[in-house]
Amino acid sequence: xxxxxxxxxxxxxxxxxxxxxxxxxxAGKPMIQxxxxxxxxxxxQRVLVATDDARIVEVCRGFGAExxxxxxxxxxxxxxxxxxASALGLAADAIVVNVQGDEPLIPPxxxxxxxxxxxxxxxAAIATLAxxxxxxxxxxxxxxxxxxxxxxxxxxxxSRAPLPWARxxxxxxxxxxxxxxxxxxxxGIYAYRTQFLxxxxxxGPCWLExxxxxxQLRALWHGVRIHVADARQAxxxxxxxxxxxxxxxxxxxx
Numbered sequence: 377x378x379x380x381x382x383x384x385x386x387x388x389x390x391x392x393x394x395x396x397x398x399x400x401x402x403a404g405k406p407m408i409q410x411x412x413x414x415x416x417x418x419x420x421q422r423v424l425v426a427t428d429d430a431r432i433v434e435v436c437r438g439f440g441a442e443x444x445x446x447x448x449x450x451x452x453x454x455x456x457x458x459x460x461a462s463a464l465g466l467a468a469d470a471i472v473v474n475v476q477g478d479e480p481l482i483p484p485x486x487x488x489x490x491x492x493x494x495x496x497x498x499x500a501a502i503a504t505l506a507x508x509x510x511x512x513x514x515x516x517x518x519x520x521x522x523x524x525x526x527x528x529x530x531x532x533x534x535s536r537a538p539l540p541w542a543r544x545x546x547x548x549x550x551x552x553x554x555x556x557x558x559x560x561x562x563x564g565i566y567a568y569r570t571q572f573l574x575x576x577x578x579x580g581p582c583w584l585e586x587x588x589x590x591x592q593l594r595a596l597w598h599g600v601r602i603h604v605a606d607a608r609q610a611x612x613x614x615x616x617x618x619x620x621x622x623x624x625x626x627x628x629x630x
Contacts, residue, residue, distance in 0.1 A: 379471055379495030381567065383420040383487060384460050385411055386453035387477035389429035393617050398432050398477050400621055403628040405439070407615060408432065410480035410628075412441045417484035419491075420473065426460045451581075452591050454566075458573040468571040471495060476564060480624055481612040486565060493605050494567040500530065500603040501572035502595055507610050509559035512551055521562040521590060523604055531602040534562055534590050563607055566592075572600060 387398040387408050394400065398408035408425060415423045424442040427433060428450070436443040444463060450456045457474055466472065473491050475482060486505060494503035506523050514520045518536040525531050533539070538546075545554040553559060576594060585594040595602060615621050 379491050380421050381419075381471040381473055381491040381495075382464070382466065383415045383418065383423040383473045383475050384457050385415060385423070385425045385475050385477050386456045387411075387425055387427045387429075387432050389427070389432055394615065394621065396431075397615065398427070399435055400615075402480060402621070402625050406435055407480050407621075407624075408436060408477055409439045409441075411475060411477055411482065412436070412439070414480070414482050414484055415475050415487060418473075418487035420487065424460070425477070426456050428456075454568075454573065454591055455577055457568065458577045461570045461573050466570045468569070470570045472568050472570060472573065474566045474568065476614060478615040479565075479611065480615065481627065482565070483609040483611055485609050486563075486607050486611060489605070489608050490565050490567040493603050494569070497529075497603045500601040501569050502592070502600065503567040503603040503605075504531075504592070505563040505565055505607040506560040506604050507563060507607050509561050510553065512553050514561065515553060515559055516550070521564075523560050523562040525560075525604045529603055529605060531592075531596065531604050533596065534588070534592055536588055536590070560604075560606070562604075563611060565611075575600075 391397040399406045425436045426444050426446050428448040433443050433445050444460055446456050446459050471491055471494055473487055490503050490505055509515050515538045521534055522539040523534050542554045542557055582594050582597040584597050585591055
């Protein structure tokens with residue numbers, strides 16, 4: 377099912393582990409340009425960068441991207457998206473896809489997939505993606521976010537903890553995953569309906585979100601349904617650290 381949608385790429389200049397991350401050069405281009413080019417290969421009607429820094433605005437305009445300078449005090453990329461949705465005057469039922477500004481290798485196919493999934497599931501205000509976990513080390517890694525869905529593909533919960541806990545199997549061995557449990561890792565790409573973005577900001581954080589440091593838990597706390605599907609194409613890891621940056625530079629021949 378196809379759908380009309382807008383891609384917004386939030387890009388902050390400040391990063392504790394990699395300052396100026398969106399402007400780091402990869403294969404002769406700033407990282408944000410790689411992300412923008414991948415997003416432009418999707419079926420989006422419109423692709424724009426939302427940033428809090430004039431340096432990123434200047435660079436993005438230099439390679440031809442539409443870019444919006446947003447307020448600096450946003451706590452999350454979702455808050456920044458809400459400001460963009462207001463600035464663009466998007467309809468309440470318009471679909472906005474959040475593509476992280478540190479995903480220079482993101483497959484355009486999954487941008488289309490998450491937008492189409494939201495359009496096809498009117499009971500959900502958010503759609504996102506996942507992929508199977510097949511190693512115990514990943515399940516027990518708090519940096520790998522786990523998701524459990526119901527029979528209709530709607531999220532029950534997300535957690536940094538091993539989820540669900542295989543009581544009997546893990547009492548015997550925690551080095552091997554029980555074959556009958558479909559463990560899944562959450563992939564951080566989201567499609568939203570615009571009205572949800574405005575609601576999200578108005579609600580403010582909840583204790584569950586703050587405890588796990590997972591903002592999607594704010595939506596579940598307020599009874600919002602989140603559609604989750606396995607990604608058609610697994611995205612390569614994004615860029616969080618200098619080591620990640622070097623890995624992507626090698627992949628792209630820089």
